[in-house]
Structure formats: structure tokens, C-alpha cells
Ligand SMILES: C[C@@](CO)(OP(=O)(O)O)[C@H](O)COP(=O)(O)OP(=O)(O)OC[C@H]1O[C@@H](n2ccc(N)nc2=O)[C@H](O)[C@@H]1O
């Protein structure tokens with residue numbers, strides 16, 4: 200019986216969709232997208248202890264509104280056990296900082312961090328490509344977190360092209376509403392006809408989110424947060440909402456805006472990162 204140490208401090212950063220275009224709907228109902236992902240230096244944290252029985256045990260500082268076996272962390276760990284034949288298990292402590300279902304990709308990032316951390320700690324030896332393919336089965340956003348590089352995404356979000364873009368400062372506001380991704384994509388009024396463009400043209404044009412109009416019309420809290428933020432900086436929604444972000448050149452400008460935020464809003468200040476902190480953590484092993 201071996202006694203494994205706890206591996207502390209695995210980051211699961213949030214992402215922002217700096218733009219999100221909906222280009223069409225496929226026959227299977229999924230949507231063709233063009234989107235730009237960048238990480239921020241704010242997110243969840245996982246501590247991981249390897250165990251010698253196959254159980255995956257998750258403990259968290261918050262209650263997550265899904266059955267334990269549906270939690271993306273548990274699903275990720277079990278998918279890796281299956282794919283690699285690994286007989287070890289894990290106890291995972293999740294320090295949840297990110298609002299859930301907010302378009303910040305917290306669940307997807309937790310899943311990616313679980314796959315990357317356990318692949319290393321269990322010594323499964325899966326390649327990055329294999330981990331990304333495993334992650335894609337858990338959610339469209341998981342691969343970008345596994346690869347850990349800011350990226351332009353196409354297809355349903357799985358075709359990734361790494362990018363180097365400006366690392367701005369952001370004020371992120373998390374309106375107190377839950378916007379279901381599936382509801383946004385199923386809504387008849389969602390515009391689905393943005394033309395597909397080349398990345399160089401997209402990078403030089405004005406950035407927008409095609410889901411924003413629909414979501415702000417349906418959720419006054421999202422509209423209010425955006426109306427407040429846009430007075431300070433260029434601002435948009437991330438993913439299918441509900442979170443919105445304003446973009447600032449300096450940390451001081453972002454913090455000054457944040458200091459004036461009404462106490463009814465919740466949010467945080469963060470810096471854009473082209474390289475996920477998960478990669479640096481992996482490099483520390
Ligand atoms: C659109 C994005 C942009 O980042 O939104 P957010 O979830 O971050 O807000 C994501 O790609 C979402 O990824 P994720 O949240 O993992 O979505 P999934 O679980 O794979 O899909 C949830 C549901 O959304 C719809 N869906 C999702 C992705 C897509 N390209 N087209 C779709 O139509 C499908 O109905 C699907 O059943």
C-alpha cells in the first residue's frame with residue numbers, strides 16, 4: 200500500500216470568447232462557429248491525490264447542480280481510466296471560483312485540468328492529441344484548455360489554430376442568471392448567417408458576439424451589466440453568456456472601473472493570457 204502525496208495547485212483558468220460568430224447550423228443541430236479563445240489568469244483550482252483503488256472521489260467548496268457521476272471532473276477521470284487502462288484512482292478537491300454556466304468555460308476547464316493532471320500523475324502517457332480527442336467527447340470547449348494556447352476555433356469549436364494576440368486586462372461581470380447554452384442555440388431568433396471569414400480579416404474587423412442580442416433581450420441582468428460596463432470600455436458577452444467583459448489597456452484602468460462597480464454586481468479583474476497557466480504547472484512536475 201503506497202502513500203501518495205497530494206499534488207497541489209492545478210489551475211483551471213477561465214476563457215473568454217473575444218468574438219463569437221455563428222455561421223450556420225449543421226444537419227445534426229450543432230452550429231458552425233468562428234470564435235477566438237483567450238485564457239485569463241483567474242479560475243478554479245484543483246488539488247489531486249492519487250489512490251490505489253479505482254474510485255474517483257470529488258470534494259468541492261460549492262454544490263454543483265449535477266449528480267457526482269455527471270460532474271465533468273469525474274467524467275474526465277473515468278474517461279482517462281478507460282482510455283489508458285489505468286487502475287489507480289484519485290481524490291480531487293475543487294476550489295470553485297468561476298460562476299457555472301456563465302460562458303467562462305469553468306466546467307470544461309476543470310475537465311481539461313483533470314485530464315492533464317491525471318495523465319501525468321497516473322503516468323498514462325497519452326499524447327496531447329489523444330487527450331484533446333478524449334476531451335472533445337466531454338464538451339466542445341475542452342480541447343482548447345488541454346492544448347493551453349489561445350486559439351481561433353472553427354467547426355463546432357474543435358478545429359483550433361493557435362494565435363498570439365494582445366494580452367489585455369479585463370473586468371468580467373457575472374450576472375446572477377443561468378443562460379443555458381442549448382436554449383440559445385435552439386432559439387429561432389438566433390442569427391446564424393454571419394459569413395465565414397479568414398482569420399486575418401476577422402482579427403482586423405470589429406469583434407462581436409452573435410448570441411449577445413438574443414441573450415440581452417431575454418435577460419435584463421445581462422443587458423444591465425453590459426450597459427454599465429460599456430461606459431468604461433469596449434465590452435461584449437463571452438460564449439452564450441451570461442458573463443460579460445470589458446477590455447482595458449492597463450491593470451490600473453481595469454481596477455479603477457472595478458472599484459466603481461455597483462455592489463449588486465459580482466465579478467473580477469483578470470489579465471488575458473495566450474498561454475494557459477496549466478502548462479506552467481505541468482512543467483513543474
Ligand atoms: C458556444 C460555446 C463557446 O465557447 O459556448 P459556452 O458554453 O462557452 O457559453 C461553446 O463552444 C459551447 O461548448 P459547450 O458548453 O462545451 O457545449 P456542449 O456541451 O458541447 O453543447 C451544448 C449544446 O449546445 C449546442 N451547441 C453547442 C456547440 C455548438 N457548436 N453548436 C451547438 O448547437 C448543442 O445543442 C449542444 O447540445
Ligand SMILES: Nc1ncnc2c1ncn2[C@@H]1O[C@H](COP(=O)(O)OP(=O)(O)O)[C@@H](O)[C@H]1O
Nearest residue numbers: 270271272299300301302303304305306307309
Ligand atoms: N466541474 C464542473 N464545474 C462546472 N459545471 C459543471 C461541472 N461539471 C458539470 N457541470 C455542468 O456544466 C454546466 C456548464 O458549465 P460551465 O463550463 O461552467 O459553463 P459554460 O460552458 O457556459 O462556460 C454547468 O451548468 C453544470 O451543470
